[in-house]
Amino acid sequence: MTKFNELGVSAPIMKALEKMGFEEATPIQAETIPFALEGNDVIGQAQTGTGKTAAFGIPMIDKIDSKLRKVQALVVAPTRELAIQVAEELNRLAKFSGVRALAIYGGQHMDRQIRALKDGPQIVVATPGRLMDHMRRRTIRTDVVQTAVLDEADEMLNMGFIDDIREILKSIPEDRQTLLFSATMPKEIRNIATTLMKSPKEVKVKAKEMTVENIEQYFIEIPEKFKFDTLNNHLDINSPELAIVFGRTKKRVDEITEGLQARGYRAEGIHGDLTQGKRMSVLNKFKGGRVDVLVATDVAARGLDISGVTHVYNFDIPQDPESYVHRIGRTGRAGRTGEAISFITPREMAHLQLIEKTTKSKMKRLVPPTNQDALRGQQQVTIDKILKTIEKKDLKSYHAAANDLLEDNDSVSVIAAALSLLTKERRDAPVKISSVAPISVKKAQRSKDNNRRSNNKRFYGQRRDSGGRNQGGRNRKGNFQRRNRD
Numbered sequence: 016m017t018k019f020n021e022l023g024v025s026a027p028i029m030k031a032l033e034k035m036g037f038e039e040a041t042p043i044q045a046e047t048i049p050f051a052l053e054g055n056d057v058i059g060q061a062q063t064g065t066g067k068t069a070a071f072g073i074p075m076i077d078k079i080d081s082k083l084r085k086v087q088a089l090v091v092a093p094t095r096e097l098a099i100q101v102a103e104e105l106n107r108l109a110k111f112s113g114v115r116a117l118a119i120y121g122g123q124h125m126d127r128q129i130r131a132l133k134d135g136p137q138i139v140v141a142t143p144g145r146l147m148d149h150m151r152r153r154t155i156r157t158d159v160v161q162t163a164v165l166d167e168a169d170e171m172l173n174m175g176f177i178d179d180i181r182e183i184l185k186s187i188p189e190d191r192q193t194l195l196f197s198a199t200m201p202k203e204i205r206n207i208a209t210t211l212m213k214s215p216k217e218v219k220v221k222a223k224e225m226t227v228e229n230i231e232q233y234f235i236e237i238p239e240k241f242k243f244d245t246l247n248n249h250l251d252i253n254s255p256e257l258a259i260v261f262g263r264t265k266k267r268v269d270e271i272t273e274g275l276q277a278r279g280y281r282a283e284g285i286h287g288d289l290t291q292g293k294r295m296s297v298l299n300k301f302k303g304g305r306v307d308v309l310v311a312t313d314v315a316a317r318g319l320d321i322s323g324v325t326h327v328y329n330f331d332i333p334q335d336p337e338s339y340v341h342r343i344g345r346t347g348r349a350g351r352t353g354e355a356i357s358f359i360t361p362r363e364m365a366h367l368q369l370i371e372k373t374t375k376s377k378m379k380r381l382v383p384p385t386n387q388d389a390l391r392g393q394q395q396v397t398i399d400k401i402l403k404t405i406e407k408k409d410l411k412s413y414h415a416a417a418n419d420l421l422e423d424n425d426s427v428s429v430i431a432a433a434l435s436l437l438t439k440e441r442r443d444a445p446v447k448i449s450s451v452a453p454i455s456v457k458k459a460q461r462s463k464d465n466n467r468r469s470n471n472k473r474f475y476g477q478r479r480d481s482g483g484r485n486q487g488g489r490n491r492k493g494n495f496q497r498r499n500r501d
């Protein structure tokens with residue numbers, strides 16, 4: 016484990032790191048920071064949730080002249096939510112450095128952004144489209160930019176932003192430093208990327224698997240029409256603190272959300288058709304715990320760092336293995352544990368193997384839980400509450416009433432009635448989710464050819480069957496520890 020002061024990090028940043036509770040550098044930080052401080056271009060690839068933001072943020076901030084109130088670093092990110100989050104993390108890191116980061120994204124008033132830009136932030140974190148707008152209007156000057164960062168580089172290139180990115184980079188002084196980061200970096204994308212950089216150093220954290228080991232990965236083989244009830248049962252059994260459910264299309268996300276709400280869950284959906292205001296308010300409710308289940312298309316997958324996400328459900332498996340990696344990576348962050356459960360229809364089983372092969376990790380088979388298991392799960396929540404109350408609360412004032420009850424009734428009936436009153440049973444609302452075609456293996460094959468990474472032959476006949484209830488709260492040693500949150 017490496018301490019940050021061994022990496023040549025400045026005193027103001029050390030102070031910020033201490034405040035943020037970062038005790039040791041993660042592997043990607045330990046490897047990238049010295050390279051980047053020397054001025055090298057870097058392509059950084061490391062698993063989800065392992066601190067890539069600070070890996071590029073720390074050296075970037077340390078290079079900035081805090082007295083110069085001009086944009087000296089530009090970070091480009093694929094989504095608005097991510098731009099906001101990255102700017103927040105950079106501002107925490109730069110708190111004592113006299114440096115400020117501003118997020119700039121579509122869907123927000125131009126005038127407001129122009130005013131904020133005039134205030135002189137030294138770092139701008141932007142989505143590509145809006146950044147191009149500002150550059151064309153000359154409301155962002157890039158003449159003294161010395162660092163450019165592409166966060167989630169492969170996604171931006173996949174989304175067809177390559178020409179925008181080229182144009183953005185062309186307008187930045189040539190002697191700039193370019194840093195490029197993602198948890199996944201298909202070869203083609205890396206090749207394109209190198210044409211935008213100067214003899215980049217590749218920092219790839221050597222990990223056996225593309226996914227972090229603190230995420231337990233499961234799959235359930237299940238016909239399309241049973242997916243929704245199975246999801247309900249699972250939520251009841253696991254009572255996740257926060258869960259994200261990924262659906263393939265916007266329509267699907269809407270239907271799952273409405274269905275979950277009808278059954279009494281605190282669920283909200285998020286996808287690209289919602290206004291920026293709505294997307295932010297849903298995310299904030301989820302972060303604040305006022306929504307327990309976030310139903311999302313891949314919009315929410317890239318880069319979002321929400322602490323407390325204990326479960327990720329792939330209601331539909333994603334088309335490409337990279338999306339799988341980013342989706343499940345919303346849990347198990349910063350050394351915490353998490354579970355990912357993927358619903359796979361029988362015809363999609365070949366696709367599961369493709370994902371496993373690419374990520375070099377295995378999913379364990381789960382048998383679909385029954386309604387009975389689900390009820391038991393909910394009852395267990397009540398039992399836990401009762402036991403806690405016995406332990407923590409002085410119940411003497413209830414003793415007389417309890418004794419009265421037991422005089423005329425047997426104890427099992429009394430407790431069963433109390434349990435039934437306290438248990439939140441799922442509402443029995445009818446829910447219909449329109450069915451979608453299974454992911455075609457032919458397409459999957461194409462994507463495998465595109466992303467071939469490993470020739471490892473694997474034997475798939477050895478999955479361990481494990482029954483209904485998962486064991487939560489495993490304590491695995493993560494990559495790093497954190498004392499407290501800022």
Ligand SMILES: Nc1ncnc2c1ncn2[C@@H]1O[C@H](COP(=O)(O)OP(=O)(O)OP(=O)(O)O)[C@@H](O)[C@H]1O
Nearest residue numbers: 037039041063064065066067068198318320349497
């Ligand atoms: N050295 C550290 N010690 C403790 N916590 C850290 C450290 N570095 C980063 N973190 C925290 O870990 C979490 C994940 O970091 P971050 O979002 O940068 O991950 P990432 O690698 O960019 O993931 P993704 O691939 O999903 O974008 C954040 O909450 C961050 O504050």
Ligand SMILES: [Mg+2]
Nearest residue numbers: 067068166318
């Ligand atoms: Mg990230």
